[in-house]
Amino acid sequence: MRAIVASALGEPDVLQLHEAPRPAPGPGQVLIRLHRAGIVFSDTERRRGIYRRPLLPWIPGAEGAGVVEEVGEGADPELLGRRVAFWAMPPAVTGTYAEYAVAPVDALFLLPDGVSFDQGAALPLQGLTAWGVVHFAAGIRAGQTVLLHAAGGGLGLIALQLARNAGARVLGTVSTGPKADAVRSLGGEPLLYGDDLLERVRAATDGRGVDVVLDSLGRATQELSLAALAPYGHLVFYGDASGPSQPIDPYRLYESSLKVSAFGLRLDLHPEAWSDVRQHLLRQVEEGTLHLTISRVLPLAEAAEAHRLLESRQVVGKLLLATI
DSSP, X not given: OEEEEESSOSSGGGEEEXXXXXXXXXXXXXXXXXXXXXXXXHHHHHHHTSSSOOOSSBOOOSEEEEEEEEEOTTXXXXXXXXXXXXXXXXXXXXXXXXXXXXXXXXXXXEOOTTSOHHHHHHSHHHHHHHHXXXXXXXXXXXXXXXXXXXXXXXXXXHHHHHHHHTTOEEEEEESSHHHHHHHHHTTOEEEEOSTTHXXXXXXXXXXXXXXXXXXXSOTTTHHHHHHTEEEEEEEEEOOOTTSOOOOOOHHHHHTTTOXXXXXXXXXXXXXXXXXXXXXXXXXXXXXXXXXXXXXXEEEGGGHHHHHHHHHTTOOOBEEEEEOO
């Protein structure tokens, strides 16, 4: 099969198109003929060796969509021919920047007819993460005001909509005009990054601050995130794209009774709850209450260019690779 293989870690050019052995499904797994591979920011961090350093040679890719072509021992044969999306978390599966991948049955989203491969590949990891942050970690509810960092990316735009669907007001920080337009089109209130960002957050909340901050950036926004909180506010970290967050003095939290927590996607915890989440996400996509913004679909051979685009911070929404 054709696959993107990295034989070294480093810049995007380590991602090269090669012929690779087609994987075989093990017990409880299925073989999927991929149509689309989703690109997430952690793919770029793994390529650089700063997050979950992969074993080499390495086929990247943490989510995808396609058709089940083979089932392993113990997997339901009724899955053959089904359109699916899935997340690809090591070490149980192979990466999705390829024509084929294997995945465990419990990682599958069974795509209804109204959900395309593009939508399917854009949903698994980022959709589950957004749901976990908004509902499980932050518990966002109607009437709250939320500050969402990196609101114009694929994950940010999903989190924005889930928070809005829960009845919250969302202030979304963005780095470009097109990202601001995307946030505005989905019911958010965009705020461009700048030295006066905190003042603008306070002005937008009549000086009170926000009830919840959702922060996937870490070091660069940590101080602003804490300062933007209203009394009894809640800061949720769920990433560190700008660098690791720094220790927080508990006495700083005491002053305004602030809460700080973190969310990491652990699908092995309460799997029955995550099964329900998958159905909720697919239903919202099919009904049109959750819009998945696809920025571009690039050929598989252009994976390096896709990484360069994502790292430029200019991408609005989701980047995909066409694998067929």
